[in-house]
Amino acid sequence: MSSHYFVAVAALLLFASISSGQADQAANAEKQKANRQQKDAPQKEDAGDALAALTGGAHIDKEAAERGRKIFVPSCGFCHGNDAHGKSGPDLVRSASVLHDNKGDVIGPVIQNGRPERGMPAFSALSAEQIADISVFLHSQAADVSNRFAYKIGDLITGDAQKGASFFNGDGHCGSCHSASGDLAHVATKYEPVELQRRMLYPAPNLIDVFLGRAVTPPAPTKVTVQLLSGERVSGTLDHLDEFTVSLRDSAGWHRSFPRESVTVDVQDPRAAHEGLLPKYTDQEMHDVLAYLETLK
Amino acid sequence: MRVWAPTLVLSLAPVVLCGQELTPEALVKPGTDSWPTYNGEYSGQRHSPLDQINGSNVASLALAWMYRASNYGAAGFGSVIKSTPIEVNGVLYFTMPDNVWAIDARNGREIWHYKYPPNEGLHIGQRGVAMLGSSIYTETPDCNLVSLNAQDGKERWRKQIADVKLEYFCTMSPLVVGNHIITGVGGDSLDNPGYLESRDPETGEVQWHWNTEPNPGEPGSESWPDAEARSHGGGMTWMTGTYDPALRLIYWGIGNPNPVHSGAGRKGDNLWTCSIVALRVDSGKLLWGYQVSPHDTHDWDATQTPILFDGEFKGKQRKLVAQASRNGFFFVLDRSNGEHLLTAPFINSNWTLGINAKGQPIPNPKKEPARDGTLVSPSSNGASNWFAPSFNPLAGLFYVVASQSYSVFYLTSEGKAEGFAGRDDSLNYPGTIKAIDYKTGEIRWTHDLGGMGSGLLTTAGNLLFAGDFSRHILAIDATTGKTLWHTTVAANQANGAITYELDGKQYVVVGAGDSLFAFALGASH
Incomplete structure (x- = not known):
């Protein structure tokens, strides 16, 4: 199959297949897609940005998140866990208050006043800027959970x-x-x-x-031989095969297509x-x- | 005459107005001149009694009109019409994310276009509107229920039905029953609970709310280890359900549990995720549930349409409900009480240890996602997905778009598993139509489509309409699976076809890419 065809099919399949999935910020994904379409050869950074746009977390300020982590771990980690996934205190990654927070407007009062009735002390020494950084850190933790396409797969080699x-x-x-x-x-x-x-x-x-x-290795070309009613045989690289048509690129480099009903098709698909x-x-x-x-x- | 005319107009006016409105009664028995709900009528069969187009003349089926939705702007992934249009009084209403259109069902001319403001919800798809009276109802990506005036597309009101900040997103065509607008929700990336709600058609206020995870002490609550797991257990409700007017029950397919690919923190069956449930339409109370995938770890939502039909099963006339589920198995139940009748595979899956006494597949723990991967069929996309199935009562066949797919499922979470907690690497994406004998589960025929991406329609003309993965629209002999007619359109079909008859002419309408295509018999007929 031609790589152009493959990309088109891939895009369609993807739309069809992430049917119950998450991902995110489709407007951004659209923008990324438009950007990609404007360039013949997509840059590597585009792929990374597009992934972020597709899977959320596109707007996380990584430096602020790292500053936030450094404040969060010693101040909050003992109860909420250093990763904020909860310990003796609640999980803050999938917390509605945190997810609604913007720069500390929801969690700020909780941090500064504490929740004495639930055993949470007040952290009145933390500044508004520090709380805003904690908020970014918590949002980055939530984005890490919701961005499934960015999950790292590892430890695969277990066999003999x-x-x-x-x-x-x-x-x-x-x-x-x-x-x-x-x-x-x-x-x-x-x-x-x-x-x-x-x-x-x-x-x-x-x-x-x-x-x-992203740069990918295309599938190996599929060889096909078409036998016409006359007995003539045409061989080449398969371009497209469906219920009604077979098309190929012949050895001279020409595209040729035939109605399925009037030919016999022999496909040698290396993937079979x-x-x-x-x-x-x-x-x-x-x-x-x-x-x-x-x-x- | 001069005195007469105004009187006549005045006396006719209210009648005409009523005639254009969609009544609850018309939804129970829709005419063949309409397709007034997502599935055409409540049973979910997507089978039309129209037979003007049939095997003897389908070869002359030709394009009647097309409409290209060129005014949507960015409508999300690919800007594709995944919605099933509804057709009421000669007007088609359909959607893309953030967009609703009304067009003339006879000629495809635009009547109005509604644009919802840009928002942060996931724009993955929009499956259509619902109508009651003179109002249109649609769900937005950021989970508002919006009501529009059907005459001009003006917004009447919008009400939040889920919290987009928690990563819910909404795609479903609401189900209208009596004075209930029933809404479902999606979004399984942050371990939120799924639910169904009934909303008031005039105000949008909540009439009832049903959580897919049982409350403490309710039947099924024991299938979760603790309150934390249960309250973060997923179970989305993102596909339109079906309704039995005699039993006054709605039937819904419920999505997968959360965290999606890790079951360690939610030991147990995790009811009512991956289940078919029957709820009383007036109260939202559960009458029965049947779980098709106990303790799912593969993202196999059981949201596929639970189709209702009456028929003979083992010598007894029954009220039945059937689902070809994403996990690769076809189920038939008695819909009056949930009694299990049949389980049969419709692809060769490899994730079970067998079938238990209740007819449920028993998951093989060794096929749960693992760090180094498990090779599983079907993939997370499923043996089927949201693509509308169809039931043909004349042939007793249930048709489903099926995929013999494989994935490697990986567990990726470090520490506490949350969200998806894993990934699958989908290897292949095949797609076929399978015709299943509901009495035995036997596959009568298989028709290759080259991929899985759109839904099905059957008609009393013994035809099945489908789209393949090479931009063809197909009319297939519903008994044999042989193609009788095809044509090529600009993109792959992405919705389910509908049919209606106006002025004595039967139309078949499909959505492909950003366009609707209407087909009818040529002038010689």
Whole structure:
């Protein structure tokens, strides 16, 4: 498939698929999208901003949040937890008062006067500026919770590399298309573990990355052969296939399309073998193969 | 005559006015000249008795008109019409986030356009308006219920139905029953409780409020470990429910529990998340509930339309409710009492240890999200999602847009799990229509769409209307699944098709991208 088509489909799929999800500030996301459309080659910073716009937290002043953390931890952390997720005192990350606060207008009086009836002392020494910074810190903690696309995935490599190699060369039949010393040489240096695991399972980019305009490795081209009623065979790279039409780029570089009803289509999709494995993998096998691929530095 | 004329006008005026208003009675038995609610009528079947367009002539279906909504500005992700239009007295009313339009259902000419001010709610989609009397009701991204005058689109009032600061957002088409405007809410990123409310059509004031998590001491409260978990348990209500006028019960599909991907802090079944519930429409009191995914950790909202129909089941005539749920299983219940009748898979999922005595899938704890990932089908997008299903009573088939998807589910939270607490990496995005025999759960046929993105409509012409992922609108033989007609439009269909008959002509209207397309038979018919 052409990368242009893939991006278009990715955008549509994304709209369709985050149906119950969060994300945030769609107006900002729209703005980011418009910005991206104005540039042929999106910059890396754009992707980061777009992610922030899509997932919330776009307006967090990071310096103020860090100042706020330094005030919060010694003053409030003992009861509310250093991360504000609650301890003997309430969780302040998903607190309605905090979420409604702007620069201390809601939480300021509580901090300065305390809540003696609930055992919270007054912190009258804290200035309005310090309380405003605490407010930013708490909002940043809430944004970290609500921004699921910014969650960090880690600690993936738990499998047995030797067993992974056996699966690769045995039941997985991976060796029939791939080779550790050929196309997969140094593969572990090219991708982060989460991306390597993804590509190992299904070699297509993450659609969130595509949507955000991040640099992604496009899926390998799919070869297709079309046989016409006359018996003539046309081979090339698949551009599009649906219920009614097949289209390809032939060896001379020309786009050609055919009605499905008058041709026979033979698609050699390199992802088919991966798709065939998805229902067969145990999670242990998945972990083992990743551990094996991680040895290919 | 000169004396006559004014008298005639005066005496007719109130009659004409009444004729344009939408009465509660008309919602119980809508005419084929209308599509007055999100699902066309209360059962949620999205099946029309119209048969002017049928297998013998659908090949000559042609574009009657199109309307491009060019005046919306920024309306959120992609500015796509996900809403199902309603059609009342020859006027179509439809939405995008922050926007409502009224257009002429005969020719697509704009009558009015309403623009809601910019706001911080999530603009992920807007699924349509509701109407009662001469008023339109719509939910905004920042969770106001807005009432408009149907004649000119002027705002009558707005009332907050959820707190956007807590990350609630609202997308649903309200359900109107009698003098109740029933509203649901969405937003599962900060562990808020879900609820349904009934609002007064004149004032917008709350008539009743029902929390999806039971109050302490109520049945189901024991399915949560403590008050903290229960009061932050999620269970959103973001899809329009259905209604049985004889039983006076509304049926609603309830969303996933929170924190979404971590179940450690909420051990138990977590009722009434991922459930189908029956509430008394006048009080909001729960009559029964049935949980389709106990203790969900995969974001599989059970918000898919619970479709109502009467039919024979194992030799007995029953009042039924059926749902093809996001978790990959099709359920049939007796809607009068919640008795379980059938559970059957409609994709090959891999997350269960089997089915328990109540017909519920038993989640496999090893398939819960993990630090190093678990490979699970379906993905968090689900085996189905919000795309409207349809039930065809003539064939006894339940049609659903289904996806044999896979994801790797990761647990990511450090310390206390809150919000999503994990992520899934969706691997593939297939989409098909599946025709399910409601009596057995057997899949009669499967039709590939290339992706999952829009809803379904069936008609007494034995046709099923759908959109594929290559910008085609399809008319499919509802019995065999074979395509009988297709056309290409500017974008993939993103809503569910509707149909109505005006002046003896049957129209089928779909939304694709930012445009509505109306189809009717060619001039030769």
